[in-house]
Amino acid sequence: MKALLVVDVQNDFCPGGALAVPNGDKVVPVINALMDHLPLVVASKDWHPLRSMHFTRWPVHCVHNTPGADFHPGIESVKIKQVFLKGTKDKDDGYSAFEATNVDLTSYLRERSVTELYVAGLATDYCVKASAVDAVKHGFKTFVITDAVAAVNVRPGDGEEALEELKKAGVSLIRSEDVR
Ligand code: VGL
Ligand code: ZN
Numbered sequence: 728m729k730a731l732l733v734v735d736v737q738n739d740f741c742p743g744g745a746l747a748v749p750n751g752d753k754v755v756p757v758i759n760a761l762m763d764h765l766p767l768v769v770a771s772k773d774w775h776p777l778r779s780m781h782f783t784r785w786p787v788h789c790v791h792n793t794p795g796a797d798f799h800p801g802i803e804s805v806k807i808k809q810v811f812l813k814g815t816k817d818k819d820d821g822y823s824a825f826e827a828t829n830v831d832l833t834s835y836l837r838e839r840s841v842t843e844l845y846v847a848g849l850a851t852d853y854c855v856k857a858s859a860v861d862a863v864k865h866g867f868k869t870f871v872i873t874d875a876v877a878a879v880n881v882r883p884g885d886g887e888e889a890l891e892e893l894k895k896a897g898v899s900l901i902r903s904e905d906v907r
Pocket of ligand 1: 735773853
């Protein structure tokens with residue numbers, strides 16, 4: 728069984744948002760198309776309390792139950808079977824969807840016989856990277872879809888570097904047209 732994990736495609740990570748990822752919205756149509764090629768679609772949301780240690784490192788973003796934490800309006804969210812909320816504590820946590828506190832992602836996937844996880848979304852150099860590395864650690868055959876991710880690039884090249892690190896960690900890089 729294969730599943731698509733859509734990481735943090737939320738308003739605050741898209742142009743105009745509090746922690747905008749350059750071209751963050753460009754992943755939306757690519758992800759929508761991917762949803763029709765994979766039998767199970769799940770998503771994570773960065774879901775922070777108003778006061779969090781995380782905000783000593785980042786501008787305030789994705790505060791739970793605010794419009795900035797909503798999915799980008801273009802995402803076909805009806806196809807998302809379960810949302811995993813992460814970064815919910817007052818610490819610099821929750822870069823990985825496997826740190827979700829509402830539902831355990833590993834158990835959820837195992838219960839549904841998922842063995843292959845396809846990862847897309849925002850941001851390549853933070854939450855996509857952390858989620859894909861954890862997926863490998865938990866024993867999933869893990870793919871990152873390179874045209875369905877975008878990087879924060881705090882330093883230029885961070886996104887490319889993250890993809891190199893992912894390869895070294897055992898993640899396969901794949902393009903969306905090769906997902907079937
Ligand atoms: C993220 C920085 C801070 C992400 C979340 O979703 O990649 N990046 N919080
Ligand atoms: Zn965050």
